[in-house]
Amino acid sequence: MTSESVAPDIVNERELLILYATETGYAYEVALRVANEAKRRYFSPNVQGMDEYPISSFITASVVVFIVSTTGSGTPPRQMSSSPLWQTLLRSDLPVSILDHLSYSVFGLGDSAYERFAWAAKILDRRLMSLGATAICQRGEGDEAGRFGIEEAFDPWIENLFGELLERSPLPEGKTIVPVNQLKPPRVRIRELDINDNDGAERVLRENERVLDSSDHNWVTLTVNKRITSPEWFQDVRHLEFDSQKILDYRPGDIAVINPISNSSDVSSLLDGLGWTEVVDKVFEISPAEDEPPLPETVPRYTTLRDLFTRHLDINLVPRRYFFSLLYHFASDPMEREKLEEFAGLEGQEDLYEYCIRFRRTIREVILEFKSVQIPKEYIFDIFPPLRPREFSIASSSKVHPTQIHLCIAIVQYKTKLRTPRKGVCTSYLAELDEGTRIPIKIRSGLLRPPESSADTPIICVAPGTGIAPIRALLEERVSEGKTENILYFGCRSFRHDHYYQNQWKDYASRGVLKYRVAFSREREDSSQSDQVKKDNIWKVYVQNLLEEDAQHVWEILGKKKGILYICGQKVVSLNHSRSSNKMPSAVKQAIEHAAVAGGDYTKETAKSFVKVLEKEGRLFEECWG
């Protein structure tokens, strides 16, 4: 026996694994574009979420392309940070050559307005390199703040990538690269079922249940849907309670995953606009088209257009370049077609930004404006992105409410230059949900964890606005366990209008189990201050101001007693779509540094290292969103 005679596993050298980690769906769209480019060059792409791809297969993959977005603070999207793949890559016991068989390339999406620009892509790239993997071409870094958005970096990156890949695996004999303006074949095949509407509805219902049952959902009933901001306040924030009638097992910091349902009149208007009024409830069977990978488990095999567009496809995302590169093929009016094609080209990116992205115009609104567009049903999975489940921090402790899940969510609604207000799909769905409705909720673990030790480790929680959600879970649990070393810094605008759970905090404080500090950032505005005072905002108090005031005590807890710091909430407070530059987590960290100087023996110069110490010792938890 000679080793030469042993054939290695048959590897299709044209196979191209594309892993994405997306927060808003943009990185997913970019991944589809890479797949499309791959197909034009006769590669077989396989697009998968970083959290979906089986980790055991990764070690045998030979070429992988990563498309990774970055959240504002520089943390990777959850699809990366919580993926077993990323956690494995971070293991310190991996041999430095374990990936020396792997060729890869990373494209990162970022916004250079943030300091940690494209951070997730950078750390992924460096980690792969440090494990011996070979970069096929230089990392691409798309900058949303750039003149052409991410496109400026994307085009050269994709050219380099496929230049190299074709060098290794040239085009098959006699083939040339498929022209860019040739419409790709559709993703799915559709077969109409000859079945009457009643049986059809039943079939679709059963199929949706089957799809749901394949994942580990808890069926829960909405028992409370209460607005907790005052009726006259501009923002609608809800306290929701769900009951499952059985014991739920979750910990403080865990996340509730909810599948949104699109607004029915939005769905109808789109389907009417596409000329499908007569067939919205016709049942059909979907299967992957030839040479296409299997469909995700979450996609029903038997469905109707109404069902797909209500539960499975997103019609409210803001469309990007890829969407237009497909859509223009389906416009019959020459002027519309030309305009759509423009948005698909590099030169059209500035116009596209003005038209869609800046004012958050949705896929549905675009299609309704381009009235000549007729989409063949086979292409709906190419044009419409999947409706992603949304995640919310659980606001209750399962020790206190064993069968319940509480949520505290801000209903997303804001105005742009477009006359119709923009609405969050999932929060609008939840806001309109009637008490008594049963919905499936999945539970997954979050970034935040209660102290490991059973001793009463002191904690400081900083939670402005709806950042209070995971902190309420944590405090409820600690109080139920008899732990009393709890400090809460809550921040809101007004004593009366958005002071969430104030009775609970006051009750805890009076029982001596919580030190409650609250910062009102707009409280004095309606009082009789002079205009000058209002203008100068001198009455605005934020959580970081209170932390600075309490510097000695903060040091006592974090420096001397080795307590734990939790920071939760929205990073950038946006009001009336002008982005305020108030970056909450960094302001809070500065206040902590201040405490290290005031109480400990840190100097202004070395204080930053104290926050690093907290991070290193696992004494700083951050759950913040953009």
Added chain:
Amino acid sequence: MAPTAIYSPPRSSSVSDIPNPPLRGSALVIGSLSTAQSGQYQSILESLNYKELERQLVDRITDEAIALTPNKYSSIYVVLSSMDYESLSATMSTLLSNIFTALIPSGILYVWDAAHAYRNVFSDLTLAGFNVTSTTDGLLSAQKPSFAPGASISLKKTVKSKALSSSLPVADIASKKKALWAFTSPSTPPIDPESLLTPEDKARPTTCELVSESTPRRKRACKNCTCGLAELEEEERRDGKIVILDGAENGETVEILAHEKGSIAIKTTEKATSSCGNCFLGDAFRCASCPYLGLPAFKPGEKVEIDFDSDDI
């Protein structure tokens, strides 16, 4: 407790003092036809008392008739004769790395009668990743490291540059990697990936040049804008004119200053008209000063209703 199992050696390769370290889990004994014939294999087997004891003939492994399960055994005993070592000399290093993979961390390998017939035994053990813990003329023991936090071994240098390189089937390296990849120890701390970033990585694209109304702009101001774009945008927003349809028969429009808006609620119920013809088509086709900007597309002559107040939040 990580047993370093220093076994006090027998003078010869007798079977009287067989090491039975207090390790839980299963053990594997690898023998050969010649040690089976001499009876050494059987007597070693009998003397071991593990709950789970597996046996295997060496050529089954070297011929790849079977693959050892990674991370399974707490001890592996190699009972071969001098003759075996000589005939297997080309594949011993492969065998050792397979054994390494099959051991659990801190697991121990015992090798009989290797010292004379198998010259490279020490270097091959080291290359495979073992720490040799004890040697006598008859018996040699070596331990798989427990992977102290932060420590990493280099497969690249050993596998690629040394004896294993070209003679080792690709599949073997792959299975070794698979095993290491699959091996998880919950106590292993993760690395801090930020520490891998270079100063160039940490940089971001340069911020913008100072703006004026005439220069081409970035699309929007950064949050920590220093170039003046944010102020400019704010000024434009404040002083910008919003055009509101007043519903006059002739389609006349009024302009109001943006900051006055909100106090006025207007319903245009009259038939909308367009002089350029593009107003009907939607924002993608409208001019920058089109009074219908922000409204959906509509059909010529269709009534356009806007209620400014109900949209306000």
